[in-house]
Amino acid sequence: MRVTGLRLVNFRNYPSLSLRPDAGLCVLTGENAAGKTNVLESLFLCSLGRSHRTVRDGEMVRAGEAFASVAVDVDTRGGPRRIECKLFPGDRKKTMIDGAPITRSGELLGCLNVVMFAPEDLALVKDGPGERRRFLDMAISQLRPSYYYTLQQYNNALKQRNALLKDAEGLDYDALACWDEQLSVLGSAIILARAELSERLGMIAAEQHETLSDGAESLVAEYEPNVQPEAANELTKTLRLALADSAERDIYRGSTSVGPHRDDLKLLINRTDVRVYGSQGQQRTTVLSLKLAQLEILRAEKDDSPVLLLDDVFSELDRNRQKMLLIAAQDCQTFLTCTHLEEVAAAGVEQMQVYQVADRRVIEV
Numbered sequence: 001m002r003v004t005g006l007r008l009v010n011f012r013n014y015p016s017l018s019l020r021p022d023a024g025l026c027v028l029t030g031e032n033a034a035g036k037t038n039v040l041e042s043l044f045l046c047s048l049g050r051s052h053r054t055v056r057d058g059e060m061v062r063a064g065e066a067f068a069s070v071a072v073d074v075d076t077r078g079g080p081r082r083i084e085c086k087l088f089p090g091d092r093k094k095t096m097i098d099g100a101p102i103t104r105s106g107e108l109l110g111c112l113n114v115v116m117f118a119p120e121d122l123a124l125v126k127d128g129p130g131e132r133r134r135f136l137d138m139a140i141s142q143l144r145p146s147y148y149y150t151l152q153q154y155n156n157a158l159k160q161r162n163a164l165l166k167d168a169e170g171l172d173y174d175a176l177a178c179w180d181e182q183l184s185v186l187g188s189a190i191i192l193a194r195a196e197l198s199e200r201l202g203m204i205a206a207e208q209h210e211t212l213s214d215g216a217e218s219l220v221a222e223y224e225p226n227v228q229p230e231a232a233n234e235l236t237k238t239l240r241l242a243l244a245d246s247a248e249r250d251i252y253r254g255s256t257s258v259g260p261h262r263d264d265l266k267l268l269i270n271r272t273d274v275r276v277y278g279s280q281g282q283q284r285t286t287v288l289s290l291k292l293a294q295l296e297i298l299r300a301e302k303d304d305s306p307v308l309l310l311d312d313v314f315s316e317l318d319r320n321r322q323k324m325l326l327i328a329a330q331d332c333q334t335f336l337t338c339t340h341l342e343e344v345a346a347a348g349v350e351q352m353q354v355y356q357v358a359d360r361r362v363i364e365v
């Protein structure tokens with residue numbers, strides 16, 4: 001798929017902006033704080049319904065303005081599509097696909113698939129398990145939007161169970177059993193989907209990592225579930241029993257201690273935990289391998305290449321890694337930001353569309 005048009009109004013630092021990007025590589029270059037990442041963020045927003053760097057949608061509205069809008073035209077195998085997102089400070093955003101408002105945020109998933117590489121990605125390795133769960137969840141949701149709904153329902157049931165646990169005095173055991181039942185059905189679907197994706201992801205990421213490190217490092221990315229996956233029927237039962245077993249402790253703590261909301265993705269390089277002991281370079285390479293694996297799975301499953309968003313990542317990579325990234329990007333439309341255009345040219349890129357970002361404008365050069 002490819003983005004054929006992008007129009008921003010009052011988005012971040014742009015009063016108004018209109019782009020008609022080419023199919024191949026689009027480079028956005030300019031000084032720090034010029035507004036390069038903002039452009040990628042607007043595409044990410046139309047892909048996943050949220051920013052990659054804030055949970056507060058209002059931040060994306062240009063300071064002092066009452067609304068912002070982003071409109072993206074996409075060419076997909078299934079034909080052209082227009083995605084529009086309107087943002088309001090202090091109010092819910094509105095999203096439309098081909099002019100029709102969507103009622104559930106999951107409807108957006110799959111319309112425009114993007115894979116982003118950004119400096120913030122390092123959190124995927126360095127931060128807590130929540131980041132890695134989010135990565136798995138977003139990757140699965142792009143492949144299968146129904147997963148996103150299951151996840152929403154699970155989180156909702158979890159919230160309800162936790163609220164119930166906090167009221168230990170008059171605890172309603174029937175209601176607790178009811179939430180346990182829901183959590184075990186929804187939770188087992190999540191565990192199985194995560195186990196399946198982690199296995200594929202782990203295999204491809206290991207290959208990528210071996211190439212990126214010239215054979216020196218072997219990466220193991222492995223699902224670290226809180227409750228072990230097994231056959232679907234059994235798993236639901238196991239989860240239900242685990243929830244019942246932990247009820248007493250959960251009442252004491254006021255929260256639910258078992259289930260996929262406690263999962264992690266184990267990351268080892270040469271048998272050492274990258275999350276704790278990895279060097280900056282190893283952590284960066286691990287993220288790159290995982291993202292390249294995500295890209296490959298998305299491409300294979302959807303039979304349509306996603307759009308790549310490469311934010312500021314080029315300058316931090318050595319030549320070998322830059323080349324790998326460019327090879328992976330070959331048949332994808334790619335938006336790349338950089339402060340120094342020479343770096344991209346030096347990596348051997350011949351054909352590219354270059355935009356200069358300055359003074360709240362983006363001009364093709």
Ligand SMILES: Nc1ncnc2c1ncn2[C@@H]1O[C@H](COP(=O)(O)OP(=O)(O)OP(=O)(O)O)[C@@H](O)[C@H]1O
Pocket residue numbers: 011012013014030031032033034035036037038039059060061062063312337339
């Ligand atoms: N809501 C907003 N209203 C107005 N301006 C904003 C808003 N949010 C961010 N900005 C401005 O956008 C600019 C930052 O944009 P962006 O992060 O895209 O820069 P960049 O070109 O990617 O810079 P760098 O090279 O440092 O990553 C800053 O000047 C910031 O003040």
Ligand SMILES: [Mg+2]
Pocket residue numbers: 036037038311312337
């Ligand atoms: Mg930036």
